[in-house]
Amino acid sequence: MTRKAINYGTALYQLHPAREAVEQMKSAFQSCPQLAKALDDPTVPRQAKHRVVERVLPRELWNFGKAASDHGRARELLDMVEVYQECLRREHHVLRAELLCVTEPTAGQKEEFCAFLRREYQAQEVELVVRKAPELIGGFLLRADGREYDWSLRGRLRQMEQTLVRR
Secondary structure, three states, X not given: OOHHHHHHHHHHHHXXXXXXXXXXXXXXXXXXXXXXXXXXXXXXXXXXXXXXXXHHOOHHHHHHHHHHHHOOOHHHHHHHHHHHHHHHHHHOOEEEEEEEEOOOOOXXXXXXXXXXXXXXXXXXXXXXXXXXXXHHOOEEEEEEOOEEEEEEHHHHHHHHHHHHHHO
16 A cells, blocks of 8 residues: 555545445446556546546545546545545444454354453454465464454464574
8 A cells, every 4th residue: 555545545535525425436446457557547538537536426525536637636535535444444443353263263262362452452342354275284373453363274384484694
């Protein structure tokens, strides 16, 4: 993600658009990847791009969409939406975390992970995304707010290897 996408995403958040409008914009760009390409195409006249923005995006996001297009940033709109959503999560003290594991955890185990994350990060709510990762061999890898908690067998083997190499 580029610094510009982060700046635009933060600006989008500061505009306080309706969440539905942002979701609608996200849907439009996800369902039609050619849209961003066309809006960034320097051979397409600016007025034509603006007409497309007005047809595709909700009215409250027209100026934002036009500015992104005018500055050749339409291809980064999905990244901007991701930044917007992260800003909303922070505002509401919601922590997004990713759990990589070999086998799906039980509901009780998921709740234990969420309780740990709420305590560790003073979060009111935790969005836990679980992904299967057979390459871990066993155990789990938990990622949250730029930190990793590696309790995987692969991670343990890597730590042991590094210890042996240092000696």
